Amino acid sequence: MRLTVNAQEHEVVVQGHETLLAVLREQLELTGTKLGCARGECGACTVLVNGRAAYSCLTLAAGCASHSITTVEGLAAGQSLHALQRAFIEHDALQCGYCTPGQLMAAVALLARHPAPSVDEIRDGMSGNLCRCGAYPKIVRAVQAAAVAMRADSSLDGVR
Numbered sequence: 208m209r210l211t212v213n214a215q216e217h218e219v220v221v222q223g224h225e226t227l228l229a230v231l232r233e234q235l236e237l238t239g240t241k242l243g244c245a246r247g248e249c250g251a252c253t254v255l256v257n258g259r260a261a262y263s264c265l266t267l268a269a270g271c272a273s274h275s276i277t278t279v280e281g282l283a284a285g286q287s288l289h290a291l292q293r294a295f296i297e298h299d300a301l302q303c304g305y306c307t308p309g310q311l312m313a314a315v316a317l318l319a320r321h322p323a324p325s326v327d328e329i330r331d332g333m334s335g336n337l338c339r340c341g342a343y344p345k346i347v348r349a350v351q352a353a354a355v356a357m358r359a360d361s362s363l364d365g366v367r
């Protein structure tokens with residue numbers, strides 16, 4: 208089957224039971240998406256499916272033929288990091304970093320829905336992603352900072 212990942216089409220051979228997570232990591236070598244609990248509890252495997260956050264450990268690859276998948280590798284534009292990636296670095300929103308790709312993808316989906324989220328909306332939007340290191344306060348600050356930066360960028364777009 209063909210799988211569209213980060214705007215590129217790939218030819219993959221998929222068994223009916225195989226998860227999107229397994230295909231991304233093992234066939235496409237996109238290992239930024241992490242395997243944590245493998246049962247929909249930790250969010251380490253979060254990717255975007257048609258712009259919405261999804262646990263790739265619970266998503267069958269065979270069902271993704273007509274979908275657009277985005278992984279953490281698809282966030283940066285060349286050498287230019289996504290505003291959320293920059294904010295996570297600037298606000299030191301990670302310790303071990305294992306949960307970070309999933310946190311980033313959940314945050315991208317959150318800010319697409321709520322460009323100016325309240326702290327409660329950030330906590331709610333990120334509630335499907337666990338951080339074993341407890342970096343939550345800094346993750347919230349990073350998402351707030353990225354939201355401000357992204358709104359500033361999009362208002363500049365309007366005057367360019």
Ligand code: FES
Pocket residue numbers: 241242243244245246247248249250251252253262263264265
């Ligand atoms: S690995 Fe998918 S939710 Fe934990």
Ligand code: FES
Pocket residue numbers: 300301302303304305306307337338339340341342
């Ligand atoms: S930074 Fe380590 S699990 Fe989140």
